[in-house]
Amino acid sequence: MTHPIRFSLNGEPLSAECRADMTVLEWLRDEALLRGTKEGCAEGDCGACTILLKRHDEEKYGPVNSCILLMGQVEGAQLTTVEGLAASGPDGHEVQRRMAENGSSQCGFCTPGIVSSLAGLLEINGDPTESDIHDALAGNLCRCTGYRPIVEAAFEAAKANIGGLPTGGGGEANTEVGIVESTCHAPTDLSELVSLKGQFPDATLLAGGTDLSLPVAHARERWSHTILTRNVSELRKINQNSEQLEVGGAVTWQELLPYLHQHWPSFATMVRRFGSTQIRTMGTIAGNLANASPIGDGAPALLALGASLTLAGTGGERDLPLDEFFIDYRKSALATGEVIKSIIIPMPKEHEQFRVYKISKRYDQDISTVCGAFNLTIAGDIVTDARIAYGGMAATPMRSKDAEAALVGKSINDETIASAKLAVRSTFKPMDDMRSSAQYRSTVAANLVDRVALDIAGETVEVMAL
Amino acid sequence: MTLHPDHEELSIKRTVVGKGSAHDSARRHVRGEAIYTDDMPDLPGTLHIAPILSPIAHGDLLSIDLTAVKESTGVADVLVASDIPGKNEAAPILSNEPVFAETKLEHIGQIIGAVVATSLAEAFQAAQKVKLDIRELEPILDVETAFAKGQRALADQHLTDGDASKAIASARHKLTGRLEMGGQDHFYLEGMVAYALPGEENDMQVWSSTQHPSEVQLHVALVLGIKNHDVDVQVRRMGGAFGGKESQATIIAAIAALAAQRTGRPCRFRLRRDDDMAATGKRHGYVMNYEMGLEKNGRFTGLKVEALANAGHVADLSGPVVTRTLTHLDNCYHIPNADFLGFAAKTNTVSNTAFRGFGGPQGILLTEALIDIAARELDLDPNEVRAVNYYGPQTGEVTPYAQPVKGNRIQDVVDRVLEKSDWKKRRAEIEAFNASNKVLKKGLAMMPVKFGISFNLTALNQAGSLVHVYQDGSVHLNHGGTEMGQGLYTKVAQVVADTFGIGLEEVKITATTTGKVPNTSATAASSGSDLNGAAAFNAAIQIRKRMAKFAAGHLNVDEDELTFSNGQVTANGKSIPFGELAKKCWFGRISLSATGYYATPEIHWDSATLKGNPFYYFTYGAAVAEVVIDTLTGENRCLRADIVQDCGKPLNPTIDLGQVEGAFVQGMGWLTCEELWWDKSGRLRTVGPSTYKIPGSRDVPPHFDVEILEDKPNHVETIFRSKAVGEPPLMLAISVWLALRDAVSSLSNGKLAANLDAPATPERVLFAVEDMKQRAVDIK
Numbered sequence A: 001m002t003h004p005i006r007f008s009l010n011g012e013p014l015s016a017e018c019r020a021d022m023t024v025l026e027w028l029r030d031e032a033l034l035r036g037t038k039e040g041c042a043e044g045d046c047g048a049c050t051i052l053l054k055r056h057d058e059e060k061y062g063p064v065n066s067c068i069l070l071m072g073q074v075e076g077a078q079l080t081t082v083e084g085l086a087a088s089g090p091d092g093h094e095v096q097r098r099m100a101e102n103g104s105s106q107c108g109f110c111t112p113g114i115v116s117s118l119a120g121l122l123e124i125n126g127d128p129t130e131s132d133i134h135d136a137l138a139g140n141l142c143r144c145t146g147y148r149p150i151v152e153a154a155f156e157a158a159k160a161n162i163g164g165l166p167t168g169g170g171g172e173a174n175t176e177v178g179i180v181e182s183t184c185h186a187p188t189d190l191s192e193l194v195s196l197k198g199q200f201p202d203a204t205l206l207a208g209g210t211d212l213s214l215p216v217a218h219a220r221e222r223w224s225h226t227i228l229t230r231n232v233s234e235l236r237k238i239n240q241n242s243e244q245l246e247v248g249g250a251v252t253w254q255e256l257l258p259y260l261h262q263h264w265p266s267f268a269t270m271v272r273r274f275g276s277t278q279i280r281t282m283g284t285i286a287g288n289l290a291n292a293s294p295i296g297d298g299a300p301a302l303l304a305l306g307a308s309l310t311l312a313g314t315g316g317e318r319d320l321p322l323d324e325f326f327i328d329y330r331k332s333a334l335a336t337g338e339v340i341k342s343i344i345i346p347m348p349k350e351h352e353q354f355r356v357y358k359i360s361k362r363y364d365q366d367i368s369t370v371c372g373a374f375n376l377t378i379a380g381d382i383v384t385d386a387r388i389a390y391g392g393m394a395a396t397p398m399r400s401k402d403a404e405a406a407l408v409g410k411s412i413n414d415e416t417i418a419s420a421k422l423a424v425r426s427t428f429k430p431m432d433d434m435r436s437s438a439q440y441r442s443t444v445a446a447n448l449v450d451r452v453a454l455d456i457a458g459e460t461v462e463v464m465a466l
Numbered sequence B: 001m002t003l004h005p006d007h008e009e010l011s012i013k014r015t016v017v018g019k020g021s022a023h024d025s026a027r028r029h030v031r032g033e034a035i036y037t038d039d040m041p042d043l044p045g046t047l048h049i050a051p052i053l054s055p056i057a058h059g060d061l062l063s064i065d066l067t068a069v070k071e072s073t074g075v076a077d078v079l080v081a082s083d084i085p086g087k088n089e090a091a092p093i094l095s096n097e098p099v100f101a102e103t104k105l106e107h108i109g110q111i112i113g114a115v116v117a118t119s120l121a122e123a124f125q126a127a128q129k130v131k132l133d134i135r136e137l138e139p140i141l142d143v144e145t146a147f148a149k150g151q152r153a154l155a156d157q158h159l160t161d162g163d164a165s166k167a168i169a170s171a172r173h174k175l176t177g178r179l180e181m182g183g184q185d186h187f188y189l190e191g192m193v194a195y196a197l198p199g200e201e202n203d204m205q206v207w208s209s210t211q212h213p214s215e216v217q218l219h220v221a222l223v224l225g226i227k228n229h230d231v232d233v234q235v236r237r238m239g240g241a242f243g244g245k246e247s248q249a250t251i252i253a254a255i256a257a258l259a260a261q262r263t264g265r266p267c268r269f270r271l272r273r274d275d276d277m278a279a280t281g282k283r284h285g286y287v288m289n290y291e292m293g294l295e296k297n298g299r300f301t302g303l304k305v306e307a308l309a310n311a312g313h314v315a316d317l318s319g320p321v322v323t324r325t326l327t328h329l330d331n332c333y334h335i336p337n338a339d340f341l342g343f344a345a346k347t348n349t350v351s352n353t354a355f356r357g358f359g360g361p362q363g364i365l366l367t368e369a370l371i372d373i374a375a376r377e378l379d380l381d382p383n384e385v386r387a388v389n390y391y392g393p394q395t396g397e398v399t400p401y402a403q404p405v406k407g408n409r410i411q412d413v414v415d416r417v418l419e420k421s422d423w424k425k426r427r428a429e430i431e432a433f434n435a436s437n438k439v440l441k442k443g444l445a446m447m448p449v450k451f452g453i454s455f456n457l458t459a460l461n462q463a464g465s466l467v468h469v470y471q472d473g474s475v476h477l478n479h480g481g482t483e484m485g486q487g488l489y490t491k492v493a494q495v496v497a498d499t500f501g502i503g504l505e506e507v508k509i510t511a512t513t514t515g516k517v518p519n520t521s522a523t524a525a526s527s528g529s530d531l532n533g534a535a536a537f538n539a540a541i542q543i544r545k546r547m548a549k550f551a552a553g554h555l556n557v558d559e560d561e562l563t564f565s566n567g568q569v570t571a572n573g574k575s576i577p578f579g580e581l582a583k584k585c586w587f588g589r590i591s592l593s594a595t596g597y598y599a600t601p602e603i604h605w606d607s608a609t610l611k612g613n614p615f616y617y618f619t620y621g622a623a624v625a626e627v628v629i630d631t632l633t634g635e636n637r638c639l640r641a642d643i644v645q646d647c648g649k650p651l652n653p654t655i656d657l658g659q660v661e662g663a664f665v666q667g668m669g670w671l672t673c674e675e676l677w678w679d680k681s682g683r684l685r686t687v688g689p690s691t692y693k694i695p696g697s698r699d700v701p702p703h704f705d706v707e708i709l710e711d712k713p714n715h716v717e718t719i720f721r722s723k724a725v726g727e728p729p730l731m732l733a734i735s736v737w738l739a740l741r742d743a744v745s746s747l748s749n750g751k752l753a754a755n756l757d758a759p760a761t762p763e764r765v766l767f768a769v770e771d772m773k774q775r776a777v778d779i780k
Helices: A024-031 A082-086 A094-099 A113-126 A130-137 A148-159 A191-197 A215-219 A253-263 A265-271 A277-282 A285-290 A298-304 A401-407 A414-427 A438-456 B007-012 B026-031 B067-073 B120-127 B143-149 B164-169 B211-225 B250-262 B273-279 B318-326 B360-377 B382-389 B408-422 B422-437 B488-500 B528-555 B577-587 B653-671 B728-748 B761-780
Strands: A006-011 A012-014 A048-055 A062-065 A076-078 A174-178 A182-185 A204-206 A225-230 A239-241 A245-247 A306-314 A316-321 A326-328 A339-346 A352-359 A370-379 A381-390 B047-053 B059-065 B075-080 B111-117 B131-136 B157-161 B173-181 B195-196 B204-208 B231-235 B267-270 B286-294 B300-312 B337-345 B440-453 B461-470 B474-477 B505-507 B563-564 B568-571 B576-579 B595-599 B604-606 B611-614 B617-628 B635-646 B703-708
Touching: A006 A174, A048 A113, A048 B007, A062 A113, A062 A277, A076 A082, A082 A113, A094 A148, A094 B026, A094 B273, A113 A148, A113 A277, A113 B026, A113 B382, A130 A370, A148 B653, A191 A225, A191 A306, A204 B563, A225 B273, A239 B728, A245 A253, A245 A285, A253 A277, A253 A285, A265 A339, A265 A352, A265 B067, A285 A339, A285 B461, A298 A352, A298 A370, A298 A381, A306 B173, A316 B611, A352 A438, A370 A438, A370 B577, A381 A401, A381 A414, A381 B635, A401 A414, A438 B761, B007 B528, B047 B075, B047 B195, B047 B250, B047 B273, B059 B111, B059 B595, B067 B075, B067 B157, B067 B474, B075 B120, B111 B120, B111 B157, B111 B250, B143 B286, B143 B300, B143 B337, B157 B318, B164 B286, B164 B300, B164 B337, B164 B577, B173 B360, B195 B250, B195 B595, B204 B211, B204 B250, B211 B231, B211 B250, B273 B382, B286 B360, B286 B408, B300 B360, B318 B360, B360 B440, B360 B653, B360 B728, B382 B440, B382 B488, B382 B703, B408 B440, B408 B617, B408 B635, B422 B617, B440 B728, B461 B488, B474 B528, B488 B528, B528 B577, B528 B595, B568 B577, B576 B577, B617 B728, B635 B653, B635 B728, B653 B703, B728 B761
Parallel strands: A006 A076, A182 A225, A204 A225, B047 B267, B204 B231, B300 B337, B474 B505, B635 B703
Antiparallel strands: A006 A012, A048 A062, A048 A076, A174 A182, A239 A245, A245 A339, A306 A316, A306 A339, A352 A370, A370 A381, B047 B111, B059 B131, B075 B111, B157 B337, B173 B286, B195 B204, B195 B267, B286 B300, B440 B617, B461 B474, B461 B595, B563 B568, B568 B576, B604 B611, B617 B635
């Protein structure tokens, strides 16, 4: 059965009869013949394909990578592309006008994506700081300009009183769209989601798709059935009380950020480097964990925070400490047909000091070489509790219980730091790859113990702090 | 032909030239209306191409089984070497550099064949079904192994001046060592792409994202077995190139054209990012071995260098790249006795190619490292060592390759950058910071750049143009230069607008095409505006003179008194609008079209002896960079950069500023976060932006101050006395790498030089820190 995908593009309601696993970029360029949006990498890392997306239940547009966004995911949504922005006024969007005047483009190929990212920023933040602008641009690479004129244009555009983005169209999202060869299911309640998983065991369960959709974007892999978690109401909730923060399985990183900022500022700082705004607009916490990648940055922080999961499947629900979730390289404890319903993070307790450090070749939008997370409870000068976890150091994200043991019950001094560092080195046998040598990983993982001690003592420890 | 004699007068009266006009396509860029090759509408029946790539680094290709590929859905054709009707040749200079591998596989990602299908998805899916019968051989993956085995991609180059061995042997101080520097992917945002449209009989039109349409034309004709006149190559703009589309775009275009020839249908070939990064060349990585002799004050007595370049699997442009390395090892310093050996290693990695700076950055990087090493060994300030070695009357004013250094502005840029960066004060502040910070350490460095402008190969220093004036006074401009974002089209249009005294909007910039201007050189070597600006001027001035002669008769004035400005042609209070004059000229049967030609004067080069006068002039710049490193992790960051760049009298200061900033950030990427990493099998594992990290907006120094050296017309007669700007500022980023070395050296109170190669990734910085801590203990 064909169920046309209904959405609006640049304010115009549309209906597309196409494969649900077609990328939005492909559809824009080849079906809508809107070729302002470019393919630079087809892996969500360069930003040339950036467009603005407002899902059926959202108030504001957010930037997304159209190269790894599937048509099934835009059912009921509104899309705005660079062409829509150009049509939004006599001189286009303010960002376009300022960039054209300010020498902000040279070859121009990255420009439509940058325009979209900045227009998206100004939608939610009319008075951005320089850091906000960098956050917005973290997912957009420019190889020509050196960025200065782009950042300046963003400031200029923010000062002007800009109009809104195109609206109209979109609306309710149907629960099944696409064509027979490729269908996308978007259930709205958990039982339906679980039952669909049973009905289509080979279907791809997709949250944001920022990693899982790469083979589709890239190698033209084909999916006959895709099941989205996005619209399941139980998975969209964030509940907080004095004990815990419960994050639903379809909550995105961008949605979680304000909560992290409030309770764990160090986590928030790291998450602002997690992918890019585009990636965080789609990517979910649950997806990052379910992916069971050794280099997912959510895991070490959540392991150190003592998070647990509620899993839901045909047999009902069960709780599992995150510690027991990662089995092996890209293998988790999720049973067939099971999904992550929520992630439960205990609230910070008195004397708890939480720090997470991401080490990568580039500050923004890079994959961690090493990610180290420390949750230390320090009463007086004694460490009474410690949870230390790393990513990038083993086949799974993992705690170093030996390092924790080296600190618990002791004060932080040269001696205990040295023994914790040794423990870190002996816990992990990392590998050589394109991000670094094993030797570097071991050295840095150990040195992060020095860093956390200095950091807690109030020293300036990161180059970005200057 | 040099610049027309009327040039000097016009270059003084500038109206449009010298203004910071926006890039001609700026409005189209921001609105998504600029059309790149892959954005061109698909003609009916268009086919799409996916490549078949070598899975191994070295081996014999015994046979290719295409059965399953051909049976795959949507496949229209499959191309391999034996399907080439002409020559399987892609070499830009030498020969035996195949488009499709034949019996030898020489790197992972080498193109073996191409699948042509009705959709890109089908082409990719089919390409995966190829069965290759291969006998694997041991690959050579690094330059030092290749050097030891004598595996070279082309003949060695040896530049000598005086007797370096003797000078070093008798020097008071003698230092030897090795420096390794990585290559760099261009990471143009628009990947390689071509769209070939077959015409009647042998005609082939090719839209190609290329810096070198004439070479694409030549190779398409060669591969297809047709004549050059059958092929028309066009390019309106590229989405970045940086040298990457100078020679190797020919391969992509030739494959698209071959598919079009065989199927009779339009064929589009766009490389996916990872295939682009695996199958096409990059900046050459080098290992440099050096021996230097020094006097007590840091003055060089002699320098011997073995520059071992990774050419990759074939020569491509490695010959001239190595030449430019050897001719830039001197940078701004007079070296009395030089012995520079250039070795281009043949390895089983993708053939490296042109990249902004073209070998120059590697030469200058070594020399600047040597200054740093020498200064710390002799307990001198690196800038004092620089000062005693600058070219000048006290030291010497002839390069090791025998070219006199004329129009020397080294001291101008150095003095200015030290002043504007507040060097002395900040040097003291940084020392105070380092004394009070446990883990973060700052570094500061200054360095100058002298860069030779012109292609080393004299023949390439020529250009052509075609200018038409229509009856409404609007102008059609075409030249052999290509637009890759550098603003060349805008600059050349400014020259033409001033020549006719009309507004920039009256000049239509048109796509570069081999049918309008033939036999062009690549838009490369920073020479685009020098060559094409001059050629366009030489065309426009001919038409202007014809129009002036006619106008003189029409207005009854003396021809010499006529001025062309503000869209009016005026003398003695009488005037006629330019458009009206054009119409009258047509009526009076005056030709309003001209071709222009320009060949750079005064240059010559002997490639056998590596001596001559290869560069028409030098351009100069200087930078001061301040960095901070984390001694626990090696993470690092440039906090401030001050730059002074000599642009002569700029044609367009806004565009030049953009070139300086962009080049600096790109150079910073080369020397810090951009790392090419191959696994043991020879597979490049950094083949996309998720693994290959170019600088992002936050990596730009928060304090970034670029100044164009005030009002300094070029001392030689370039177009409107401007200077080239594309490449030189990239090398100013070496200041960042030197500042990182300085930060590491701070752990020995500046007494020891860091053991730091390039790129200075967090890993290299951390290990340099650990090494420094060890050695600092030893000296205490």
